[in-house]
Structure formats: structure tokens, C-alpha cells
Amino acid sequence: MDSSGQDEVVKRAPSANPPFTLGDLKKAVPPHCFNRSLIRSFYYLFRDLFFISLFYYVAATYIIPLQAPLSYVAWPVYWCLQGCVQMGFWLLGHESGHQGFSDYKWVNETVGYFIHTSMLSPYFSWKYSHRRHHSNTASVEYDEAYPPRTKSSLGYADTLFNTTPGRLFRLVILCAIGFLLYVCFNVAGRKYGRYTNHFDPRSPIYSESERPYVVLSDLGLLVMYYVLYKVAMAQGFTWLVLVYFAPMVVAYAILAIITWLNHTHPSLPHYDSTEWNWLRGSLSTVDRDMGFLNTISHHLCDGHVVHHMFSTMPHYHFKEATKAIKPILGEYYQFDDTPVIKAMWREATKCFYVEPDEGDDKNRGVYWFGNKM
Numbered sequence: 001m002d003s004s005g006q007d008e009v010v011k012r013a014p015s016a017n018p019p020f021t022l023g024d025l026k027k028a029v030p031p032h033c034f035n036r037s038l039i040r041s042f043y044y045l046f047r048d049l050f051f052i053s054l055f056y057y058v059a060a061t062y063i064i065p066l067q068a069p070l071s072y073v074a075w076p077v078y079w080c081l082q083g084c085v086q087m088g089f090w091l092l093g094h095e096s097g098h099q100g101f102s103d104y105k106w107v108n109e110t111v112g113y114f115i116h117t118s119m120l121s122p123y124f125s126w127k128y129s130h131r132r133h134h135s136n137t138a139s140v141e142y143d144e145a146y147p148p149r150t151k152s153s154l155g156y157a158d159t160l161f162n163t164t165p166g167r168l169f170r171l172v173i174l175c176a177i178g179f180l181l182y183v184c185f186n187v188a189g190r191k192y193g194r195y196t197n198h199f200d201p202r203s204p205i206y207s208e209s210e211r212p213y214v215v216l217s218d219l220g221l222l223v224m225y226y227v228l229y230k231v232a233m234a235q236g237f238t239w240l241v242l243v244y245f246a247p248m249v250v251a252y253a254i255l256a257i258i259t260w261l262n263h264t265h266p267s268l269p270h271y272d273s274t275e276w277n278w279l280r281g282s283l284s285t286v287d288r289d290m291g292f293l294n295t296i297s298h299h300l301c302d303g304h305v306v307h308h309m310f311s312t313m314p315h316y317h318f319k320e321a322t323k324a325i326k327p328i329l330g331e332y333y334q335f336d337d338t339p340v341i342k343a344m345w346r347e348a349t350k351c352f353y354v355e356p357d358e359g360d361d362k363n364r365g366v367y368w369f370g371n372k373m
Helices: 022-028 038-063 070-097 105-118 123-135 164-185 208-235 237-263 278-282 292-296 304-309 315-332 340-350
Strands: 353-355 366-370
Touching: 022 315, 038 070, 038 237, 038 315, 070 105, 070 123, 070 237, 070 292, 105 123, 105 208, 123 208, 164 237, 164 340, 208 237, 237 340, 304 315
Parallel strands: none
Antiparallel strands: 353 366
């Protein structure tokens, strides 16, 4: 394979209506996999908090006094370690939003609100848009996250982003500020015909009943901004960047990579409204083996397919449930163990737009990734 990934042939996933139902999949899963343990969930929460606190203590006590050049090594190590754990911590908030943390909604909402607000993420606002992603996965028109662009919508300027420098630029932006661009400007989100974001309660993303909770998310963030302001006044802005903001950049970079790779793969079909249904769309996801990130992400990397089938299932049952449904899914189950960096470059290269197969009039509503301009 050349460096662009052009020579690699990837077998397409089936795009026809599957010969099984969601009920068939549910029957195959051991019943206990749907049980949500409050004690077990809080164990993972406190485990992540322990490591976050430990890394903070090491940074505040031992790294800050270090002089160059040792500090130039110690700080990036801290940012990476802390960022990885914070990413997993954030994903427990994601699980809370799915009501997978416990059987008690008030516990789930409280935990999710605390986790996401502490990481400057609008909990309810993101929860609602993410729920619409799960309701419209792989829909060309209505998917809320990473809806692919159709070839017919591309302009001349897009050819620049389909070059080697353009791909590198897109990946740098995805890692550096991808999540920030999404929540602030709806970049890589569903197009609504006007500017929208995750902070405006009047955003077309939200229904009337959801708007008060968007305000509640905003109020939590305002409190958090004030706390950070007081910390900056006491410790200095540089201290705040080194200890708090830099690891969070790493956390959101990993989160953006994981979510993008779980939904972007040359084998995956997308559908327009003439062909889309919930099961076909939800099957258009891919499990990824990302090494140590599998555990740190609470198996959202390698258990993403079953997560889309049963979004209220707690993460600690993903592996067992995935094993149970794989025989039924057959070729509809997609798995890729390509190393992350290699996969990112391949997907940035081969998954630039979607279009139906030329001349296939029977499947004009089924779209496949391509990159030839």
C-alpha cells in the first residue's frame, strides 16, 4: 500500500436490510448484560478520579519545581497521562447521559452534569444532540455527528483538502480543536441552514422542552469559568494552562479521534431517507482495537457496535455482549485493528465524501465513501 492508502482494498459491509431484528440480537445477549450496577459504576468513577488526583498531585508537587530541560519532558508526559484518564472520565459522563450509569435517572443526570461541567462540556446540550446522533446514525441528511458530505455538494476549494497537505491539516484540526469547533460552531454536525451551537437554547438542535436544560448547562459552565478565574488569580494563568487546560486538549483530541474512527471507515455504507432505517444505520459503525485506549475509554472503542444497538447498556458488559451478538451479525459486524495513526491517514484519504455507486439504480439511496474528485 502507498502512503495515501489508495492501493488498499477494503471489503464493503452489507447494506441490504439485515435478516435479523433488534429483538433477535437482544435475545442472544445474556440478560445480566443489561443490568446496571450503581456500585460497579461508582467504582469506575472513583478509579478515574483517583488517577486524575494522583497525576495532579505529581504535577503540582514535583513537575512545577522542575527546571529545563527536565520540565520539557515531564510536562508532555503528564499531559498525555492525565488527558487519557480524563477522556475516560468524560466517557462516564457520556454513559450517564445514556442512562447506562445506574437505574436512577437523578443519579445519572447528577453524575453526568458534574463530570462534563468540570471539563467545560455542556452536559445536557451535548446529551440531546448525541441522542439525535443515535436516532439517525449513518443518515446522509439527519445524522447529528460526522454526517458525510456528498460528492455533489463539494466545490473547487474542497480539492485543496483532498491533497496530502489538506489531509494533514484536517487531522491536525480534528485533534487540536475538533470537539471545540463542534460544540461552539456545529462544525462536523448536521447542517441546519443557519449558525447554531450547543450553548444557545434557541438552537434548532433542541426542542422546546429541552431548552431550559441547555440554560442549566450554560449556568454550570459559567460557575466553572468563575472557579477557573479564581484559580488563575491565585496560581497564575500559566499554572492553569499547564495543569488543567493542556491535559484537557489531549482528552478531547483522543475523544474526537475515537468517535470519528468508530463512524468513518471505507467499508461503511450511509443512507438517504429513501433507504435509511434505524437498524441499518446503527449497524454502520465499526469496532476498533486501539490497544490500551480500549480499557481507558471504558471499551467504547472496541464495543461501539453493541453500544449503538443497546445504548443504555453499561460499558462493563460491552465485551460479553459483543461476543454474544457477533454470530448473528455475521458480515454486518465490522471490526478493524489497523493501528490508529495508519487508520486516521487512510480514513482521511479514502473517506472524503459519499456517493451512490454509478449505474446502480436499485440502490440509489445507499452511499459509499470515495475520494476521486
